[in-house]
Amino acid sequence: MIRAFVMDNDRLRQIPDLFDTQQTVVWADLVNPTGEEEAAIEKWIGIDVPTRDEMEEIEISSRLYSENGAWFMTAILPAQTEGENHVMGPVTFVLAKGKLITVRYHEPRAFQTFPQRAESADLNCQNGHSLLVALLEAIVDRLADLLERASRDVLDISHRIFHPTERKASKRDLGFQIILRQIGRKELFISNVQDSLVSLQRVSTFLGNIPTPSKDDKELKMRVKTLSRDVQSLASHADSLSQKVIFLLDATLGMINIEQNAIIKIVSVAAVVFLPPTLVASIYGMNFDLMPELKWEYGYPIAIGVMVLAAVLPFWWFKRRGWL
Known part of the structure; x- marks a missing residue:
């Protein structure tokens, strides 16, 4: 599927067909693209759309490169975070001829909320470059929300460990078993968010070295620097949460040992x-x-x-x- 967007009175608007108004399209979002859709995009913009295998390339250096006047950046983003079984997958951002092309095979929440927000508010998205910066800002905001929620969950787990409500030892043991599983899932989630932040840090650094339209050069450079600092702050927060989770794991095992010793x-x-x-x-x-x-x-x-x-x-x- 291809979602196409144009700028209409400083607002982002989705159009039904990319190829009806190819010249005015500023963003083409490829979601689980077929071979025909990839070929159409390649013919339209003159780039080689990366395949899923290329996006999942293990070599990190292969995720950031320039080719034929286009810049390719791949980040790892979470999706389906509302449930217990979240999904991590690569998303490739391509800047070519002043347009933004994104290629993905899952549904990060920011790709749903950002077009709605850009349609109702002026986010200064005049071209593909500024649109990419605004989209990355929305992604970072979403990761900040996820870490905030994880922080509240960690606090709740801590309260349940050190202030158990069950009086019977058998029920406390069952509660500790449940807590151990929750700690394991929370550590996996925070670890995946850390991986996502690392990839976004590399993307923001790479983006800062890409030439920008002269009239927007200073403003975009400042936004990219701010974006990079935000990612670093979130990475530090994620590291702190990871340490707390490790402490809670040790505390839970210690409480289980105390119960068994008693x-x-x-x-x-x-x-x-x-x-x-x-x-x-x-x-x-x-x-x-x-x-x-x-x-x-x-x-x-x-x-x-x-x-x-x-x-x-x-x-x-x-x-x-x-x-x-």
Whole structure:
């Protein structure tokens, strides 16, 4: 699918067919393009549209290059972030002949919200270069929102770890298991956002070296520098969140160990408390004829009293020592 946009009274407007008004189109957005659509774009703008395999090239240096007067930049962006199973995928931005071409195979949220905002407000998108800067600003704003949401989630997880509401140990253990899975998903999400920010940092640096229209040169350069600083700030924030998640992981494992140690301590104390009474009962449970206590009138209550005393004394000693 190809989404085409033109500028209409300083507003971005989507048109139904790219090839009806090719000369006025400033942005062509290729979403899961077919071979025919790629060939049409290549014929229209005179560039080689990168394939999905080329966009997913492992070599980072292959994501930023210039070819035949066109500049190609590929960034990794998240999508479907509202659910638990978010998607990471490459998006290629191409500047050629004053126009912007984007190629993608997933749906980052900024590609839905940015055209709506640019249609209702003047974002100073007079050409492909300024349009790309505005689009990247929207993407960075979206990543900032995602990190803010992740920060709130991390704070909620922290509260649940250190202030559990469940009184039963079994329910607390189940809660910690759920928290561990949430921490794992949150760490994966933050790590992917960090990868996205790294790719955007490279894109903004590369974009800053691309010649701009002379009348917009100073303003665009300043916007690109601001964009680069914003990306660096978000990267630092993401690093801080990642450290917090690692701390929460260690804290959760520590709380689980404390719970397990408490259970083991209770079992150990119970074993020690009931060991002396068991010894007394074992002695008087032996079948020997010559046992003088068997003839005692008060032998039974004395034996019971000794067993109770043998259980109470260790318990009292443990309490006094602060082991319970």
